[in-house]
Amino acid sequence: MAEYKLEVTTGAMQYAGTSDYMYVTLFGTEEQSERTLMDNYGVDFQRGATGSYTVKTSLSLGKLLLVKVEKDKYLCLPEDEWYFSKMVVTTPEEDVILYPCYRWIGRGEIVELRGGRAMKAFEEDHPLLIDHRKNELMLKKSLFEWKIMAEGIPHVNNFNDVSELPAEIRFSDSRLADINYSRAMTGIELKVKGLLGSTAEWESIEDIKQIFWYKKTTMSEYVADHWMEDDFYGYQFLNGVNPGVIKRCSELPTNFPVTEEMVKPFLEEGSSLQKEMEKGNMFLYDQKKMDGIPPAAYNGEPLHVTAGLCLFNVNPENKLMPIAIQLNQQPSEKNPIFLPSDPETDWLLAKMFIKNADCMDHQSVHHLMRTHFLAEVFAVAALRSFPVIHPMYKLLFPHFRHTLHINTRGRPDLLGPDGVLSKSSLGCVGLMELMRRDLSEMTYSSLCLPENIAARGLESIPDFYYRDDGLKLWNIIKSFVKAVVEHYYPSDSEVHKDTELQDWISEVFTHGFLGNKAAGFPAAFHTVQEVVKFTTMVIFRTTVQHAAVNSGQYDYSSWAPNAALLLRKPPPTTKGQSSMKTVLETLPNVGETVQIAAMTWLLSDRYTDYIPLGTYPEERFDEPEPKQMIKEFQAELSYLSEAITSRNSHLERPYTYLDPAEIENSVSI
Incomplete structure (x- = not known):
C-alpha cells in the first residue's frame, strides 16, 4: 500500500x-x-x-x-x-x-x-502532458480573444463587462467594496456641498481648496500653495506625474523664434542663450504631435487646444525654470512668445495652457496607452500563449494580476460618451487621435528607461528623482529577470525552440505595436538577451512606470489651476489684456473641477489586496533556484526603499512614487 x-x-x-x-x-x-x-x-x-x-x-x-x-x-x-x-x-x-x-x-x-518544475513545450516527454498542454492553450485562446477598440490603438480584450472575466483575474470582493465605498463617499460629500454637477464658476482661487474636507495630502496642499511659482512649475516636468516629455535643447526649433534679448534677463549673468545650450542647460517641451487635432465642443462652441512649446533653463541654483512659452506651433502676431517678465496673469495663463496640453497627453498617452493598454496587451498575449506551467507565465502573471479587470471597468468610465476624459479640451475623439499619433511614432527604445533618458539628454540634469530611482529599479528588475530567464534558457537555441515564447512576442508585436517594424519592436526572439531586455521592459512598465504616472495624480492634478484637463476660454493672443478674473473664467466650472478631483482621488488611493513590487503571495515556482532569485530581488528592493526614504527625509518635496514599497506589483487601479 x-x-x-x-x-x-x-x-x-x-x-x-x-x-x-x-x-x-x-x-x-x-x-x-x-x-x-x-x-x-x-x-x-x-x-x-x-x-x-x-x-x-x-x-x-x-x-x-x-x-x-x-x-x-x-x-x-x-x-x-x-x-x-x-x-x-x-x-x-x-x-x-x-x-x-x-x-x-x-x-x-x-x-x-x-x-x-516549470516546463517549456519542447521539454514535455509524456503524451498525457503534451495533450494537457495543448488543450489548456486551446481553451485559453477561445476564452481570451482580441478586439479592436479603435483603429491605430493597441488592441484590447474581448470582454464587455468585468462579470464576464474569469474569477481568478477579477478584483476580490473586498477590493471592489473598497473602491465602491471610496467612490460613494466622495460623491456624497460633493453632493452635500452642492458641488457635483454645479455649472457655477469659481468666485476665487481660494474656494477651490474647499472641495474636500479630509481628502488632502501633504503634496496636494503644497501644490495648492506653490502652483504659481516658476521653479515649482519646472520641477513638475521632472518629478510630477508626467516626467517623460522634456528633452535637452541644443538648437531651437525654427518655428520657436526665441531671441537672445527676450531671455537674457532670465539667464545667469554673463551667459547667453547659445552658451546655455552648449553647456546643456536648456530644455524643451514641444507638444507638436497635438497640432491640428480638432478640439471638443463646449456649449456648442469649439474649445481651444494649444500644441505649444516651452523653453526651460537650469539656473545656477539647479532649478529648472520656464523662460519662454509659445502656445501654438506657428509663430505669428497673434501667437506671441510669453516671458516671465510679462504681466503676471499673462505668464500664468501661458503656463496653464502648456499644462493643459500636458495633462491631456499624460492621461491619454503616458498613463492610459503606455501603461494600461500596453499592460493589457502583454497580459492577453501571455494568457493566450503560455500554459500555467511555463516559466514565463510564472514570472509574468503576477504583474498582470488585475489589469484586465481595471481596464475593462475603466474604459467606459474614462473614454465613454459621459466619461471623465470626455470633459477635456480635446474630448475623447481628440484624445484617441492623440494616442493614435503617439503609437505611430512610438519606438522600442522610448519604452526602455536607460535609452529614453539618454535620447532626451537628461543624464545629468539635477534633482531628477524619477530618473535616479527609475534607473536603479530598471537595473534591479533586469538583474532579477536575467537570473530567471537564463536559468530556464541557458542558450539562444532554447529561445529559438520555444514556440510558445515566440507566439507571445508575435502577438504583442501584432496587437500592441500593430506590426510597426520600423519602431524597433521585436517580432520574434533570437537570443536570451533579447528576452531579458523585453521582459525587463514589460515588468518595469506594468509596475514602476505605472506608479510614476499614476500614484501622484491626486497630489498634482486635483488642484485644477495647476493641471486642468479643460480650459474654457481661448488662450491670450495679446499681452496686457488679462486678469485673475480671466484665469477664473478660463478654469473648469465647479462641477467639472470636482469631477476630475474625485477621479484623481480614486486613482491615487490604496485599496485592499495591494501587493507591493516584488511581493509574490501566490507561490508558483517549485524549484529552489527561482525562489532564491525572488528573495534576492526582494532584498535589493528593500535596500533601495531604505535609501529613498533616507533621501526623502532631507527634501522639501519628497519623491515617493518610486519607493518600491509604494509601487504596486501590477496595473491594478
Missing part, C-alpha cells in the same frame, strides 16, 4: 471557503489513483486554512503527472465557489511537489493541475 500526503490550502480572501465536497484524483506515469473524497472530521476548506489528506493506492503511481480536483454539492446548500490556492503532495518516494492553482472553482467544475 502506497500513501500520498496532500496539504490543501484555501485562499484567505473573503468567501474563499466552501461547504461542498471536494474530490481528488492523482495521475502518474504508471497508474492513476481512485477518485478520493477529501474529508476530515469537522469543517474542511475554511478560509485561509490548510487541510491534510491522504490518498492510498495499492502501488506507487510512478512519476506524478497531474492532479485532478472536482467540486460537488453538499446536501442542498446553495453554490459557494471555493478559492483553491495550492496543493503540496508528498509521494511515497518522499518527493514534495507543489501544485499551484490560485483560482475559484465552481460546483461541477473539474480542474487539472500541473506541478513541479
